[in-house]
Amino acid sequence: MANPQTMIDLRDVSKTFVMHLQGGSEIPVVRNVSLSVRQGECVVLGGASGAGKSSILKMIFGSYRCEDGTILVRDGGEQVDVARAAPRRILELRSRTLGYVSQFLRVIPRVSALDIVAHSARMSGTPDDAAIARARELLAQLLIPERLWTLPPATFSGGEQQRVNIARAFAADRPVLLMDEPTASLDAANRAVVVDLLAEAKSRGTAILGIYHDEDTRRLVADRVVDVSVFAASGSAS
Amino acid sequence: MTDIPLLAAQNVAYSYGSRVGCIDISFDLYEGEVLAIVGESGSGKSTLLSVLSTQLAPSNGTVSYRMRDGVMRDLTALSEAERRLLLRTDWGFVHQDARAGLRMGVSAGGNVGERLMAVGWRHYGNIRHEAADWLSRVEIDPARMDDRPTQFSGGMRQRLQIAKNLVTRPRLVFMDEPTGGLDVSVQARLLDLVRGLVDDLGLAAIVVTHDLAVARLLSTRMLVMRHGRIIEHGLTDQVLDDPREPYTQLLVSSVLQA
Numbered sequence: 001m002a003n004p005q006t007m008i009d010l011r012d013v014s015k016t017f018v019m020h021l022q023g024g025s026e027i028p029v030v031r032n033v034s035l036s037v038r039q040g041e042c043v044v045l046g047g048a049s050g051a052g053k054s055s056i057l058k059m060i061f062g063s064y065r066c067e068d069g070t071i072l073v074r075d076g077g078e079q080v081d082v083a084r085a086a087p088r089r090i091l092e093l094r095s096r097t098l099g100y101v102s103q104f105l106r107v108i109p110r111v112s113a114l115d116i117v118a119h120s121a122r123m124s125g126t127p128d129d130a131a132i133a134r135a136r137e138l139l140a141q142l143l144i145p146e147r148l149w150t151l152p153p154a155t156f157s158g159g160e161q162q163r164v165n166i167a168r169a170f171a172a173d174r175p176v177l178l179m180d181e182p183t184a185s186l187d188a189a190n191r192a193v194v195v196d197l198l199a200e201a202k203s204r205g206t207a208i209l210g211i212y213h214d215e216d217t218r219r220l221v222a223d224r225v226v227d228v229s230v231f232a233a234s235g236s237a238s
Numbered sequence: 239m240t241d242i243p244l245l246a247a248q249n250v251a252y253s254y255g256s257r258v259g260c261i262d263i264s265f266d267l268y269e270g271e272v273l274a275i276v277g278e279s280g281s282g283k284s285t286l287l288s289v290l291s292t293q294l295a296p297s298n299g300t301v302s303y304r305m306r307d308g309v310m311r312d313l314t315a316l317s318e319a320e321r322r323l324l325l326r327t328d329w330g331f332v333h334q335d336a337r338a339g340l341r342m343g344v345s346a347g348g349n350v351g352e353r354l355m356a357v358g359w360r361h362y363g364n365i366r367h368e369a370a371d372w373l374s375r376v377e378i379d380p381a382r383m384d385d386r387p388t389q390f391s392g393g394m395r396q397r398l399q400i401a402k403n404l405v406t407r408p409r410l411v412f413m414d415e416p417t418g419g420l421d422v423s424v425q426a427r428l429l430d431l432v433r434g435l436v437d438d439l440g441l442a443a444i445v446v447t448h449d450l451a452v453a454r455l456l457s458t459r460m461l462v463m464r465h466g467r468i469i470e471h472g473l474t475d476q477v478l479d480d481p482r483e484p485y486t487q488l489l490v491s492s493v494l495q496a
Contacts, residue, residue, distance in 0.1 A: 020484035021491060063475040065482065087459050087473045088268060106454075109426035119437075 004039035005074060007176050007207035008060060013069035013083070014233065015055055028233030029055045033069070035226050039175070042198060042208040042221045047228035053211045056228065057178045059083070060209070061100045062090040073098055073176060095123060099174040101182045105153055105161040113139065113156070113164050114149040121171040131171070138167040142193055159185045170197050177201065179210035183217050195220045242304055244269050244410060244442050245290065250299035252289050258466040259285035263299070265461060265471065269409070272436055272443045274457035274474060276450060276489070282466035283446045284414060290444060291331055291412045292321055303410075326356045330403030334415035336395035340387045340402065346373060347383035349402050357406050372401040376431060393424035397431065404435060413445045417452055429455050450493050454478055462486050 013033040019025050030052035037043045045053040058064035059082070060071055066083040073080050075097045080089060094100075107116055114135050121131035139149055142163040148156065153164045166182050183191050191214065198208060198221045212218045218225070243266035252259040260282035267273055275283045288294040290301055292313050301313045306328060316324070325331070333339040340349050350369040351359075359365050370380035376397035378390075387395050396416065403411060416432065417425040433456060436443060447453050453460060453474060460477045462470040462485070470483045481487045 017480075018482075020487050058479065062473060064480040065472075065476060087476075088271070090473060091271075091458055110430045 004041065004205070006036050006038050006072075007074045008035075008037040008209060009070075009072040009079075010035050010056075010060070011070045011072075013056070013059060013066055013071060015052070015059060015064065015066060015068075016233065030228065030231040031233040033228075033231045037176075037207045037209050039205045039207050040202050041223050042202055042210065044218050044222040044225045045209065045211050045228050046218075046225045051228040052231065052233070053228050054180050057100070057180050057209065057211065061094070061098060061178055063100075097174055098176050098178070099169050099172050100178045100180070101165055101169040102180045103162060103165075103182065103184045105165045107153065109154055110152055112150045113144065113153050116153070116164060117167045117171045120168040121173075124172040124174060126171075134171055135167065138171055139164070141197070142167050143190060159187070159190065162186060163190060166194060166197070170201065173201075173204070173206075175206055177206055177208045177210075179208065179212070181211050181213060183212055183214060188216075191217050242308075242310065243267055244304050245444075246302050246310070247290065248300050248302075250286070250289055250296045250301060252285050252294055253297045258282070259294075260289065260463070260466040261298075262467055265468070267410075267442055267444065269442055270440045271459060272441075272445060272457045274453035274460045275444065275446045275463060276448065276453050276460060277463035278448060278489075281463040283463045285466075286463070287412055287414055287444065287446045291329065292316075292325070306409075326353065327406050328408050328410065330406075330408040330411035332396075332399055332403055332411060332413040332416050334418045336387070336392070336399045339399040340395065342387050345384045345386055346378065346390070346398050349387065349398060350405050353402055353406050368405065372405050373398075375435075376401040377427075391424075393420055393428065396420060396424075396428055400428075400432065400435070404439070404441075407439065409442060411441055411443045413443060413447075415447055415449075416445065417447075417449065425452075432456060450478060450490065462489070 011034050014031045015029040017027040017029060019027060033056060045056060047053060055064055059066040062082045069083060071082040073082055073093060075093050080093050082090060117135035117138060118131040121134045122128065126134060144160060144163055153161050162182065162185055169177060183194050195217055201208065245267040247263050247265055250263040251261040263286060275286060277283045289296050295314055302310045303313055304310050347366060347369040350372055351365040354365050354368060370383055373380045373383060378394055378397055387398055390398065417428055420428065429452065445456055457474045460471065460474045461468050462477060464485050470477055470486045477486060478490055481490050
């Protein structure tokens with residue numbers, strides 16, 4: 001891609017939790033995080049468990065607050081500072097631009113797997129028929145047996161739920177994708193499918209910031225690895 | 239994205255004599271947004287809902303609403319006839335106890351049809367057809383149309399109440415503990431239904447609930463109330479995943495995990 005634009009740009013982002021139920025104790029998470037991700041690039045967050053990788057993704061998505069620093073996400077011709085934007089602006093950003101996949105599928109109990117994935121495509125503007133077609137294609141690609149498609153995923157195995165979640169994220173085809181260990185409980189065959197989907201998304205120009213614990217996935221998808229422990233908020237880093 | 243809110247509350251307060259019901263309430267609600275108001279019993283959330291929906295007149299402050307002609311009007315300045323028309327057409331109100339929102343002596347079809355007649359529908363066949371359509375949308379067999387709500391289960395009554403409220407295509411629906419008192423399986427079905435309808439119709443809704451799981455599934459924004467005041471507000475996932483206030487942290491950490 002000629003001249004890829006910067007889609008995510010973090011500058012001096014810090015996060016501390018204040019635990020009021022424990023006498024107001026402060027738990028520093030990260031300090032002065034600066035990183036950026038361009039179109040078509042996949043940046044992987046590395047570092048030990050507890051280093052703050054998930055917290056960084058959640059601040060970018062807006063589900064964690066960010067008191068210090070700026071979190072710029074490109075939304076069409078505009079840059080939105082998620083750390084300061086009104087809730088309504090963040091919702092708009094999420095519906096058009098910013099996708100997030102966690103390890104956990106959180107859905108309304110009775111909705112079928114197919115509807116969950118198709119709904120995600122519809123929400124980002126795909127017409128009804130095309131949304132259902134795209135959902136079927138993704139579920140098949142992610143090796144979810146067709147007899148499960150019309151069932152709600154509550155009773156699925158952990159790996160199947162995770163794949164429905166991944167299908168949902170790719171159905172929306174948003175230009176920025178945050179992935180929090182989406183491959184945690186997948187077998188090798190399924191991880192390979194996810195690697196293919198990530199490669200396709202990158203070639204379409206999607207900017208991806210992710211956490212992938214398994215070494216193979218990381219090696220296959222990462223353009224760069226950012227070690228989050230350099231942003232440690234406590235200890236000698238100060 | 240229009241920048242004029244659908245409903246705006248400014249410094250709203252309501253007192254029961256010397257006792258505060260709610261105080262210093264300011265927020266904007268935009269089209270298509272679902273706002274959850276959460277808090278424990280006595281936090282003032284139901285009082286606030288009554289003020290917003292004009293059932294109580296605020297002791298202080300104003301609530302304004304963008305009418306269908308695009309003009310923001312102060313709700314306390316509406317005439318009684320205008321207010322009633324708003325309630326019957328542009329708004330819905332889903333009560334926790336379906337009996338409060340239904341006429342129990344009138345058939346299911348009649349309950350739904352009544353609202354259509356209030357907005358000028360006259361043709362019996364059309365009314366019956368539309369009522370049957372709405373009963374099936376809320377998953378009540380249209381064959382039960384001539385039965386009275388007294389013959390329905392709690393979950394069916396609640397779905398009937400929702401059909402009655404939505405048949406006139408309101409732009410704003412108030413819901414007071416809409417899943418309270420229902421069995422868990424019935425709750426799930428109702429939540430699924432409400433969310434689908436909100437998405438399809440592009441409704442704005444204000445949902446009062448003490449159930450944080452209900453708030454998470456239905457709403458995009460959240461207000462947390464305590465002692466009559468808003469103590470925290472923001473995106474629903476932000477308030478629930480990264481609560482800032484001591485009281486909100488307590489509420490969130492007190493939820494039983496299934």
